[in-house]
């Protein structure tokens with residue numbers, strides 16, 4: 001080959017390591033010759049979507065020969081009403097991953113810096129590197145974001161700060177006072193993205209209501225998703241709420257039809273189904289208690305989590321325990337790529353799925369059960 005295409009790529013893309021998604025259940029079952037594999041690896045809802053979302057999706061399927069509504073009018077109207085914001089503050093995305101990237105593409109050049117914390121969600125370094133910008137990774141405190149360290153990372157070149165609240169894979173969250181102090185210390189020309197993918201699960205009374213801060217802090221961008229509590233991860237739909245000008249810019253860089261018609265309909269349906277959302281949150285709460293009580297009983301340390309997953313310290317290489325659990329038909333997530341080599345992240349499943357995981361874990365960690 002005469003042309004080395006790698007050398008033609010932009011600097012950021014040349015050194016980019018792609019996101020490592022978990023394997024689908026079907027593939028693992030085929031590889032291992034197992035059935036009834038339990039997947040607690042990608043923070044998906046164990047309930048899936050509710051009836052309203054399913055029916056809306058099925059109905060939308062009848063019209064897939066048509067392009068979707070490129071403006072996502074119905075979903076935006078529903079979101080605007082539910083959130084109490086103007087539709088001009090909304091940007092819809094093909095998953096919230098998409099809107100996280102839109103924020104970077106709209107504002108960040110290779111001369112800029114992007115701040116995020118150690119152990120933060122993997123998409124922030126990827127989005128930063130894809131535009132050849134410099135990532136400023138600030139040290140974590142007790143596994144969580146340290147807002148003071150993040151403020152210290154600010155320079156003249158900072159253009160975006162990412163805050164995952166709660167964070168994946170640690171489950172940690174930043175309280176109202178600390179977050180507002182951080183936002184106040186940031187100059188107005190720096191975009192503060194607060195990623196609230198797991199906000200529906202959070203019960204802590206001092207968890208910040210960032211959407212209500214948008215009037216006060218025009219540089220704030222709040223992102224949310226239908227992938228977690230609403231159970232629509234496969235359809236890919238999320239959104240950002242921001243200043244109208246910021247929304248205008250993000251909408252300029254998105255693909256004209258970035259959210260498909262089935263996803264638009266299902267998401268709008270899901271928003272009208274509060275009962276299903278409550279059920280999803282309740283199942284998570286009892287499953288989280290089930291997991292953490294078992295970890296306590298087994299003497300395993302875990303990071304208290306506000307999300308629908310928990311990272312547990314298995315006291316040895318997490319990737320080995322991951323492999324051993326896999327052989328027993330349970331998929332969880334090793335997190336060495338997050339600088340957490342002895343932790344495993346496990347998604348809260350249905351009661352019986354959690355039991356399967358806990359039984360397999362006990363066997364794998366017992367002195368004689370290592371294979």
Ligand SMILES: *Cc1c(COP(=O)(O)O)cnc(C)c1O
Nearest residue numbers: 095096097121168197225227238
């Ligand atoms: C899962 C997750 C998302 C959402 O991903 P989608 O693209 O909306 O499916 C965003 N941020 C964090 C921290 C997540 O864990």
